[in-house]
Amino acid sequence: MLITALAGGVGGARFLRGLRDALDADPALAQSDLTIVANTGDDITLFGLRVSPDVDTLLYTLGGGIDEAQGWGRADDSRIVQGELAAYGVGPQWFGLGDRDFGTHIARSYWLGEGLQPTAITERLATRWGLPGQRITLLPMTDAPVETHVVVEREDGPQAIHFQQWWVEDRTRTPAQRFVVAGLDRAAAAPGVLDAIREADLVILPPSNPVVSIGIILGVPGVRDALRGTTAPVVGVSPLIGGRPVRGHADACLSAIGVESSAAGVASLYADFLDGWLIDPADAVPGPPGLRVETYDRELLMGERAGAARLARAALDLGLALRND
Ligand code: GDP
């Protein structure tokens, strides 16, 4: 079986590690291949280095190098380099980069300078983290440089700031008016992305941010059409429980685009291609015709690694049931 997933960072990565665990625990599915299409709209250039936060979170989580408590960055990391940069007055300091983590950004930037595309670079990084051996292929959504910017109201009028600055430094305190994804209209899907959706046996949308993670991938030309056209069932897991995000600020993102902060509101963003939707008991309402809404048998939380595998198994079962319909 080929399973293709679209994913952002922390929520998506934890879910997909659980999905790999769930597949490996089932002799009938252990040989399945998992292709992950990662959001690169969060990418940012810092200190002259290209940082790709969602790709790196996926690499570290799936490869066993993640700082588990934080959800991003490397385990056992230190902040010596960033401290040295601060001593020179070189910023920003609001985006934390550990010393081990710097190695990834230097390697990526070095390879970009040599003319390699992000797809090839991600493949090299993934090899170091043992993803091929786990039957996981990690693809950036596009090789084009794309950046999500947020238009916020400032005293002297509207201003566009980088998504990371709004998310990390501002902590979404300033309401977003809209999101502008620089470069997206000219971006082509990275090699393999559209085929991975069209040729999949099952497509899964993990509980990633529906606007600034999944929503950005959906904006890559061709991705939405591939999802509408694929014969595979498309199954999603709600990132909201009782209308609230588990972590992050999905509600602030949804209100910026005028969508109700609810499991149904998120499903409406995927209405043209979604076949199955896994929700929390607190959100149980019948879905629109044509959408199979399934209520998880407990709180829709991943929790520890085993909890993510259990949740992923439920999404898998929903997808397999839809395939047999
Ligand atoms: P992203 O994957 O880059 O979008 O990273 P985030 O960690 O910011 O997570 C995005 C979404 O995942 C948020 O809207 C969270 O509410 C959701 N999320 C995180 N953990 C869980 C969980 O345990 N269960 C559910 N249902 N959603 C979760």
Ligand code: CA
């Ligand atoms: Ca992200």
